[in-house]
Amino acid sequence: MRDGSVARAMWERFEPVHQLVYFSPExxxxxxxxxxxxxxxxxxxxxxxxxxxxxxxxxxxxxYVFHPDRAAAALPDAWALASPQHVLRAREQAMDAAMTGFFGPDVCASDELAEAADLAWEAARAADTAGRVLGAANQSLPRPAQPHVRLWQAVTTLREHRGDGHVAVLVSRRLGPVEALSLKSAAGETDASFQQRVRRWDGEEWRAAQARLRERGWIDEDGHITGAGTAAHAQMEAETDAAALTPWQALGAGATARLARLLEPLARRVLDSGIVPAGNPVGLTGTTWDTAG
Structure with a gap:
């Protein structure tokens, strides 16, 4: 993998594994x-x-991308029902069951998965977390004993690290939450109606965001992305990739390529299963990968 694309290539491989937390019945x-x-x-x-x-x-x-009312409907009431410590314990137990149920006990007990877990944990520990609140909070959690749970926690730290960097890019470009969602939808990476519904932005707020994107010349009157919008979107994604490189530079090219190969069958299984819905918020799609090396 070329240095300029390594962060995105790794995200495409670890994000599907992380996504099981949102869609697994366990x-x-x-x-x-x-x-x-x-x-x-x-x-x-x-x-x-x-x-x-x-x-x-x-x-x-x-x-970043949720309407304030969405979080306010859940928090702080959730902490009266279960402390964050209890929630984290339940999360770890749930991911043990979810990973085992989805990939099977043989995969979870395999030498390959244990190797992937250790490599991902090493990368996650090396992630730079200055100014990255979610990444830092996840990085500070104890190392799970079970390799498949350790793998999940490591890739979760890595994806929150990447997400924190992406938010910094959006803020630096003065792209607010609804504009960011609208541009992502116009770029064809996710479904606009799905994003609007799950993030709880009403039609007026969505239309106002589109108006601001039109003022910048990033979408046209029909809501389609323009050449300028495509270029701006690509630049922001490139800046996000660049900001997410540190874990992979620390891990080294050979170990990163090895981790990519170990993650590929896991990511493919998630994407091929349909457990992550089409039009999902992060824009995950089936990916054709070249052999990492």
Whole structure:
């Protein structure tokens, strides 16, 4: 893999494994077992738990693309039902069950998965977390004993590290949450109606964001991305990739390529299974990979 593309190539391989936390029935059952009723109560508590018992405003800031009302409907009420420590314990147990159920006990007990877990953990520990709140919070968690759970936690640290960097890029470009979602949708990476619904932005807010994108010349009157918008979007993605390079530089080219090869069959299984829905928020799609080397 070329240095300029390594961060994106690794994201494409580890993000599907991380995504199991949002769509596995074992995780939903664990959240409900804590008294967190409804998908979003579980989502916000499970993802925000590494931060401690923070208020909704902090989570809205970190997660960036949600309407404030979405987080406020779940937090801080969730912390009265289960402390962040209890949520983290339940999250780890749920991912043990989810990974084992999805990939099978033989894969989870394999030497290859244990090797992937250790390489990913090494990369995650090397991630630079200055100014990256979610990445730092996940990086500070203890090392899980079980390799498949360790792998999941490592790739979660890496994806939150990358996400923190992406938010910094958006802020530096003065691209607010709704504009970012609208541009991503116009670029064909996700579904606009899906994004608007799950992030809880109303039609007026969405149209206002589109108007601001038109003023910048990034979308046309029909909401289609323009050449200038395509260039701006590509530049922001390149800046996000560049900001996410540190873990892979620390791990080294050979070990990074080895981890990529170990993650590929896991990522393919997730993407091919359909467990992650089409039009999903992060824009995951089936990917054709060249052999890493």
């Amino acid at each position: 995780v939903r059952e664990a959240a409900e077992g804590l008294g967190l009723r409804g998908y979003w109560a579980g989502y916000f508590a499970l993802r925000a738990a590494p931060l401690g018992p923070v208020p909704a405003s902090v989570v809205t800031s970190c997660f």
